[in-house]
Amino acid sequence: MASDDWTKVCVASELTQDMPMAVSWEGVAVCIYRIGEKVFATADTCSHGNASLADGDIIGYEIECPFHQGRFDVRTGAATLLPCRLSIATFNALEKDGAIWLQNKNDDAPNKVSTTDAQASSPISEER
Ligand code: FES
Numbered sequence: 001m002a003s004d005d006w007t008k009v010c011v012a013s014e015l016t017q018d019m020p021m022a023v024s025w026e027g028v029a030v031c032i033y034r035i036g037e038k039v040f041a042t043a044d045t046c047s048h049g050n051a052s053l054a055d056g057d058i059i060g061y062e063i064e065c066p067f068h069q070g071r072f073d074v075r076t077g078a079a080t081l082l083p084c085r086l087s088i089a090t091f092n093a094l095e096k097d098g099a100i101w102l103q104n105k106n107d108d109a110p111n112k113v114s115t116t117d118a119q120a121s122s123p124i125s126e127e128r
Contacts, residue, residue, distance in 0.1 A: 006094075006101040015039065015100055020063060022054035025091075025102050032093060032100060033074050035061060040074040041093040041102055047072075047079065047086035 009023040015034045022044045023030050029044035031053045042063070044052050051067040058064075062071040062080055070084030077090040092103040 006103045008099045009102050010100050012095050012098050012100055015095075018058045020054045020056060020058060022052055030091060030102065031063065032102075033058060033063065034095075035074070039093045039095050039100055041091040042072065042074055042077055043089040045088075046070065046084065047088050048084045053088075 007025060009025050009030070009032065010021070015021055015032055017034050020031050020033050023032055029052070030041050031044040033040045033042075035058060040061075042053065044054055046053055046065045046067065048065065048070050049067050051065050053063050053065060053072070055066040056064045057066075058074075059071070061073055061075055063074050064071050064081075065084065068083050069081070070079065071081035072078065072084060072088050073080050075090070077087040079085050079087055094101050094103075
């Protein structure tokens with residue numbers, strides 16, 4: 001990659017379709033996802049407890065936490081199902097040259113998604 005803003009975090013073939021995977025990036029535990037033709041990245045730690053989202057299940061564009069089955073939209077970081085209420089950070093991710101790369105959305109890492117914005121755009125539901 002030409003830009004120093006991007007960091008290679010794994011070989012692309014390591015990231016399996018619909019299987020979340022934890023990586024360490026700039027000292028931050030990040031969970032990366034391959035869903036369809038795209039890759040996504042969020043903080044790996046659930047905002048409700050100390051669970052690794054990489055141990056959860058992908059349902060559509062949501063990651064379901066393994067501890068209490070709360071959910072987040074991996075595209076926005078918004079909490080979408082209780083008991084999760086607070087959003088999680090998201091990061092720009094892409095697949096290129098046989099690798100998965102992450103870029104911070106802003107210059108200051110990690111970039112926390114605004115809880116207010118995330119909740120306003122994605123109401124939390126009690127059940128699915
Ligand atoms: S720790 Fe994730 S839903 Fe409770």
